[in-house]
Amino acid sequence: MRKERKIINTNIRLNLLEESDRKAWEHLQNMDRKEYKSYSRAVVAALNDYFDRKEKLEEDPYLETREKEDVFLDSLLSKFEKQLENAVPLMIAEHMFQLLQHMPRGVDSENTGKWDYEKENDNLQANQAWEMQKQQEIEEAEDAALDFADSF
Known part of the structure; x- marks a missing residue:
C-alpha cells in the first residue's frame, strides 16, 4: 500500500555573488548525507529551527541574553x-x-x-x-x- 503524500514543489534561487547565499550553498554542499538525505530535509530543518527561535525571541526578548548568561555561569x-x-x-x-x-x-x-x-x-x-x-x-x-x- 502506498503512503499518501501531499507534496509542494518550490525552487530556491541562490546568488553566489551574495555572501549569505554562497554560505548557504556551501552548507548544502557539505551537509552530512547520513543526517539529511536531501536538500529538502536540510532546508526544512533549518527553516523550522530559524522560525521557532524567532518566535521564542518575540515572546521572550531576553531569551538570548539568559542563554548567554547561563553558558557564562x-x-x-x-x-x-x-x-x-x-x-x-x-x-x-x-x-x-x-x-x-x-x-x-x-x-x-x-x-x-x-x-x-x-x-x-x-x-x-x-x-x-x-x-x-x-x-x-x-x-x-x-x-x-x-x-x-x-x-x-
Missing part, C-alpha cells in the same frame, strides 16, 4: 568547582597548622620546662615558609580567576 561554576577542589586540601592543611600552633612548642624533650630557642626558631621558619607558599598559591588562584574573567 556554567563556565564560571565549573572553574570555581575546580578551584575549590584545589583549595580544600590547603584549607585542611591551614587548620591543621593552626591546631599545631596552639600546642606547646620549644620545650625540651625531657620536659624539664627549659625553653629550647632553636626549636622555636625552627618552628618560626617553618611557619614563615608555609605562609609564603600559601600566599603564592592564593595569588595564583586570584590570577587564574582574573584571567578567566578577562576572557569574556
